Amino acid sequence: MKVLALVVLLLGLCGQAFAQDRAAVEQQFRSWLEQEIWPRARSKGVGRETFETAFTGVSLNWDLPDLVPPGTKKRTPQRQRQAEFGSPGKYFNRGSIDGATSVGKQMAARHAAALSAAERMTGVPGRIILAIWGRESGYGRVKIPHDVFEVLGTKGFMSTRAEYFRDELIAALQIAEAGHAPTGAMKSSWAGALGQPQFMPSSFLKYAADGNGDGHADIWRSEADTIASIARYLQKHGWKNGRDWGFEVSVPATVSCTLEGPDQGRKIRVWEAMGIARVSGRAFPDHERRAEGYLLMPAGRNGPAFIVTPNFYVLKDYNMSDLYALFVGHVGDRIAYGVGDFTARWGAVGGLRRSDVAAMQRALEAMGHDVGGADGLAGYKTRRSIGRWQEATGQAATCFPEAKMKAALGR
Structure with a gap:
């Protein structure tokens, strides 16, 4: 009993010390907001009332990933946080694919005029816009849970990419100062992304567009503005009008998987001459054969392979993941063309930290x-x-x- 009592006492003391440590860090956080963030925000035109409103009731969110509290060292995360670190096939689960496709088809009909207008203005196909919209926020149906100032404040103060998140925090304060967001709408993902297209605050300031002509870029309530904003983002990141995103292919054993990557591009007709062919049996379009393409094997020899175009890497600019860009291209094709699953199967790989x-x-x-x-x-x-x-x-x-x-x- 004495041993048990001692253990309980030690645990209690550790808990108190931990709580005191957190309280001290919270005090550092409040000082940091005043001494570092407020002067930067003020220099960008943010008023004191906006600043105080943003941080009223805000404290550090200790549950966010990749935090580095003061006095600790940066470490490689032990747990995987994205699909790439497990089996790539999990990213293409049945529910996600079918849900994004079926609702996407409904949205294609409902918002045909806005999608056509966005495509005329930017060259970005409506099916691609829809697929991103579906992946990012379930076409506006997914609840976005976090206070953006809590998220960006925490990560700007103590994360592995603190300077990046400090810049985003200033941009979020600028959005609030300008009154772009409806009351109570400054909610974000765990990374600080806003609205239906899940724009980081700096992306909102650069790329948000008015799709319905009312003089505002409202990515929270307006589907037309959401569509126009996604299209503008892709256009400004280099979307090439007239080119596809990519094609599923078969790669013979004579072609090494080490030829993958955007820095090892070849004319698609050259890949074709090496024995790479579309799994559909159809020829590559003539204009694509004359242009450059890149080998993509997201699971190596353990899954589907693709010849992708520069537009694939524009999709990666939206979210720096091969699997994300592949999901968007694939769902877009399913929405517009009714294609089925990839022909090649995903292998049983992954399970690594x-x-x-x-x-x-x-x-x-x-x-x-x-x-x-x-x-x-x-x-x-x-x-x-x-x-x-x-x-x-x-x-x-x-x-x-x-x-x-x-x-x-x-x-």
């Missing part, structure tokens, strides 16, 4: 490979570096991190 992938990346870097940084993300540079290591060691290249590699790479 970001720290596992980061360890592999560090091992590959030590060998001279460019993995794009040891961040625990299995991007194209990491995938093809794995393939190059496999080929150099006499293995068949699969170009994707697998658990069995941990013994040779980083463990």
Whole structure:
């Protein structure tokens, strides 16, 4: 009993110390707002009333990911937070694909005029706009839970990308000062993204558009403005009018998966001459054959393969994920053309932590490979570096991190 009582006492003391530590950090946060954020906000035209209203009742949100409280060191997250770190196929689950497609078809009919107007103005196809809208906010139906000033305040004060979030916090205060958002609408994702298109505040200031002609860019309540804003974002990021986003293809064993990436582009007719063909059996369109394309193998040899165009990388500018861009392109095609699932199946890969992938990346870097940084993300540079290591060691290249590699790479 004495031992149990001692344990309880120690736990209680630890809990009190933890609470005191948090209270001290909260005080630092309030000082930081006044000393660093307020002067920057004021210089951007934000009034004191707007500033005080924004932070009334706001405290640090300790449940947000990737926080680095004062006095601690930055660490590689142990748990995966995005689909890329598990099986890529999970990103394309039946419910997400079918839901985005079926509602997207309804929205295509309901908002045909706004979609046509946006496409005429920007060259961005309506099906692509719809797919992004569906992925970002379920066509405006998904509840957006967080106070944007709590999220951006917390992450600007103590996160792995603090300076980025400080800039976004200032932009959010500018939005509030200008009165763009309806009362109570400054809600965001855990990353600070706003409204139906889930724009970061700086993106709202740059790309939000008035689609219904009322003189306002309202991405919270107006479907026409949401459509126009997504289209303008893609246009300003370089969408090439007349080109598709990409095509699912078969890649023969004679073509190495290490040829993946936007820095290894070839004319599509050259890929075709190497034996790469559309899985549909149809020829590549003539105008696409004459233009550059890039090999994309998001699961290496363990899943579908694609020849993508520069527009695919414009979609990645919206969300820096191969799987996100692939989802958008695929759902857009399902909405407009009624296509089915990818022909190739996703393999049973994944199940790794970001720290596992980061360890592999560090091992590959030590060998001279460019993995794009040891961040625990299995991007194209990491995938093809794995393939190059496999080929150099006499293995068949699969170009994707697998658990069995941990013994040779980083463990």
